[in-house]
Amino acid sequence: MLVISVLVVLITYICSGISLYWSMMASLDREVKGIASQISLILKEDTDAFSQMNVFSESRITLIESDGTVLYDSIKDSLTLENHLNRPEVQRAFEKGEGRSLRFSASQDTQTYYYAVVLGNGICLRIATETHSLNAVFRSGLFVTTIAVLLVLMAAVRFSRKFTQKII
Secondary structure, X not given: OHHHHHHHHHHHHHHHHHHHHHHHHHHHHHHHHHHHHHHHHHHHHOOOOHHHHHHOOOOEEEEEOOOOXXXXXXXXXXXXXXXXXXXXXXXXXXXXXXXXXXXXXOOOOEEEEEEEEEOOOOOEEEEEEEOOOHHHHHHHOHHHHHHHHHHHHHHHHHHHHHHHHHHO
16 A cells, blocks of 8 residues: 555656646747747837847847848857757748757757747747756655655555554
8 A cells, every 4th residue: 555655646746747847838838939929020110120129038039041040149149159050940940930949058058948930031030948857847846745755655654553453
């Protein structure tokens, strides 16, 4: 009974963590799509409106030409950045209209979610935002899960002693 109780708690922890992670990713996807939509409207009005994009300070904004040349980047000098045509989200955007990628960003030193969409003028708008890995989601709940496992163990030991004393 003790083993089953601990397994139930651990399976619940794993399922909850995975569910929370996918829920966070769906929310993040909606958020970056909204930002992309707002920036697209800004750029439709004024193609040189890069200064207005700084209102999205939590996200990194990059504009990329169809050959991969970086036209604008909200964090780094676009002239110092390498060609972005080999980035998976940019490739998919130029092929299918939009693309997504989740990977480690060497320039930001974090796990990053990328969303790229091709605008009406043929330029790719890429939005990058930090995210937590599945591992980080599990680590954040580890303390609570450990307490739950300990409580289940204590309860199981107590009940098993109570029931075995009645049998003996």
